[in-house]
Amino acid sequence: MITSQRLPASLTPLDTALAAVLRGVAPVAPVTLPLADALHCIAAEMPPLRAHPPHDVAAADGWAMRANDLVGASFYAPLPLTEAPTWVDAGSAMPAGTDCVVDADMVDTSGPIVQVLAEVIPGQGVRRAGNEIAEGRAVTDAGRPVQPRDLLLARGAGVAALLVRRPRLRIVNLPGGEATATFIADVARSAGADVTRSEAPGRDAAAIVAALDASADLLLTIGGSGVGRNDAAVAALSARGEVIAHGIALQPGRTAALGRIGETPVIALPGAPDQAFAVWWALGLPMLDRLTDRQPRQTRALPLARKIASSVGIAEVALLMHQHASWATLALGELSLDAIARAEALLIVPGSTEGFAAGTVVDAYMLRE
Incomplete structure (x- = not known):
């Protein structure tokens, strides 16, 4: 009989957890996709284009x-x-x-x-010849997401397909987590993943084990990572593979877990939308960026309008909005759906600090690139 697991007495630091789950992970091989399917995927090496138009x-x-x-x-x-x-x-x-x-x-x-x-x-x-597209120009730089304007350039140059990296991401959703699973699937697709979903027939460990298909580059489970009677996702991961860490020093999202099934990394996300969102940004996106060989994500440095106070030992997720040439804090540690929808940027306050004083210039990840 498989029983649920309780959180350990001490939480795994976020940096330690991230390093552990990234260990041994390499970018996936590029694939050639039609232009419509390449949208939002991460570009691999692009051949130089010919001048367009070729004559006046x-x-x-x-x-x-x-x-x-x-x-x-x-x-x-x-x-x-x-x-x-x-x-x-x-x-x-x-x-x-x-x-x-x-x-x-x-x-x-x-x-x-x-x-x-x-x-x-x-x-x-x-x-003039080459006025639209200069000779030797690439559709986009390797490591960048393919945008609609890149596809416009490709079509103008007569290119029908692009070489991109699109990791296979499988999401296993536990009953009750439909809204969160749909949200994570949407943001993962927009980040360039090829997403497939499956539903665990129940919340018990045996049902979850049966749904843990590791035929993907990254496996996510949604829900069941806590310590309640119906939280058996981590126990199922332990039975099917290896648990690297359960209980991450991250707020929200401390009940998340990391593991592997064979060579496939697994991230167990909590079922609550705010916790899943935080874990996705702190652990899921770095994993996806490694798999796609993505260039560093866009950040913006602005001073904080007010002090951010956080707990030592816990990395906390802050949602920010640009206001009067500074970052205004919408939420810290507890993220409402309204704050998630309105936020323009995200900042992970390290667990090694007590926060940041007002006026401190911080680099925040842009949520709206």
Whole structure:
């Protein structure tokens, strides 16, 4: 019979827990995905693009001419042409020997001789070769999330697929944790993971063991990591694999656990949304960033509007909002759903400090990149 586990007398420091779960974890192999599937994935090495457009093209409808031939033309002194110019549509290649496009209303074609009514400058109405995409440009830098604007660039260059890293993330949800599991799945997908979900048929350890499919690069369980009678996720992990730490010095989220099943790292998230959110940021995202070989996440350094006081020995999650060129604290340690929704940045206050004095400049992770 498998019984639930109680938290140890002392909690594992966050840095120690993170180092333990990251040990031996390497980036996943890149895969080639169609552009639509590559969105939000983390770019691998990108081949250089060819210049686009490959030659000069018309940027607008009009008459293709050579600017030096039109010097002095005006409404008061129309310039007659010895040969009729060539009409071009926007996007079409510029004829040889031309370097500008003259608007239709600047050319009089009503008489037997075509007359130009204005002079133009070289390049007017023309999109030069390489103007849209420079020769050798990459769609994006390796280690960066693929954004919609990157896909626009790829489509403009005629690229149909991208080389990206997209780790396989499996979420095992225990009954009662639907809202939290959906939230974590959504944020994991937006961070570049290929997410699959399964539901444990019950909250007892045997039911959870049966659902712990480790055929993924990272396995998450949602709920059942506490010490109540119905909290058996950690006991199930112990029966199926190895428990590295249960009880993390993190607020909220101290009942989280870490382990492995074979080579697959496992993070047991609490079922409460605020605790799962904190553990995901403190442990889940660093793991995903290692698997994707992601570049460091964006931070912003601003002074604190007010003092942040925290407990020594416990890392605490603070949610921040930009206000008057400083960080205002929305929540610390206890995170309401409203604060999670409104927050612009997140700060993990180290357990080695008692917090930060007002005016201290802190680097906070941006929640809205």
